[in-house]
Amino acid sequence: MKKSYEKINIRETIHHYIKEFMINCSDFYQDMQNCDHNETKVDCYSQWHIEGSVWTHTMMVLSQLTVYLDNTSRYHNEKLLILAALFHDIGKPKARFWNDKKQKIVFYGHSGISTMLANEFLEYIEPNLTKDEKLYILRLINYHQILFDAGDLSGKTLKKFSEKFKNSFILLDDLYALRYADFNGNLSTDKMNLSFSDIENIKRGFKKCLIN
Template structure:
């Protein structure tokens, strides 16, 4: 639903000054798709920038954060929670390394159709006159939305800005649209241009792709178009790598099911979390490199693939600067490295369960169980989740008992250790590891008196550990 902006003073002032005011781009698209509006983008015609800024200053708070684009961030006094992007009509051409810079020409008298023509797809090249409600649709974007089609506004749109290659992918996956045949042909022809786009811009589109109900749809489009080996070479290498006990299934198909489960399964506590989605995407990335088949028995193994997969994930996330969009890259690698475990080993053994929590960490343990659930959903028996769900309950129950899981939970601190005659240094770490080993087996030992006695009684053993 497009909000009614007519009663805002800045709109009234712009109208009185002779301005034409249009809602444009994604705001119009989302309105026609009956989706919540995330952004409000306005184009103002017939008022030069020198006259526009004083008008806005009287009626709200603004900043020219996008000076190179002629974009003004504006918040009206009447609604401090409403942020609007306001711009004059403009043309723009991408320039510079990584297509990060643009040559922008703003003109208050520029025909609105020329402003819309610079946009990526017809569904984003529409405007609505805020005062009259009239739709301006020179490129039949409304028709394409009705037919669920993604179509470029002009030939060479992908050449002009190759990031649009990934934008087409994520829009198709998020909205369940088809890419028009001629547009898909242009996408295939120009796929290699994605290598010219900066990592910072690429990773933003991947994050948007992860918002799709089924991110696998976007990856399959990348696969068909030739983008996949250019953006995700290690995911592309999964194709054709068959797995034992999974007839005619390769690692790629399994990974796509795991990714979709991580995105939206109700059994996963943090479904849709971008960090966990990257863990799902790369959890088996090491299998192509580690696959071994015994020529005599035909037995297939992927020994140490979890460690190799973690390394692959870490390198990709660093290359594409995933931390800039809030991805916990260390957690991704940690989860992948630890995702291979037998559920039944911990269900009836509290000592083993506490050591498992200690190894993984109290906070990451539930993320790891989410990854394990998604991995199971991508396997042969996707509905047999009872064991993992039971383990999750057991983990939560054990954590609620508040036993010691880390050295910080011990009933003594460094000062207490010093009272026994020890000086800060490597011996402190050995003492803490020794005590943790004891209290993980028996939490009842975690009292100051017992721990100090354990240190005293095992002095010789502790000193030997340093040698």
């Protein structure tokens, strides 16, 4: 996709898209509000998402994305990133189930479900997206959990995804902006926050793998 250097007001754009989502995707909005990462009936709480609902997490992700974009000098597709963040977990309510073996709530396959739902409903929020812009957002959503463990920089892990991102450094920068926001946009008892330097180290490792 060609670069577009259109600058936007990030906070106004986020506010606008949230409003459009609540109005035009009201069923998903309610589902995300009602979908808890925890199972309070059996006193089981996710160490990754003690903040509660998927909607609360999504709002925290958008807040963290704002922080990231305010503090980076890199080029980013800001509008497309915001839409990807808004839709990245829309599939969690459909993926949610109780895993008896692990004794916790899991959301297996939610990235794929979120991608399919976004493909159908993005136009309700932003009707002026080009085909390439829509595809770009869908790729961000589909791959938003790549390198879930921020410290996993092994050659095997990097090479696993290298083919997906050849000649796509812009996508890679945006993907890690989304990764930063997703990783930090929660309340967790089991991790340290992902820093800007962590993001840069991961991207350097990924790009080195692509070049080699």
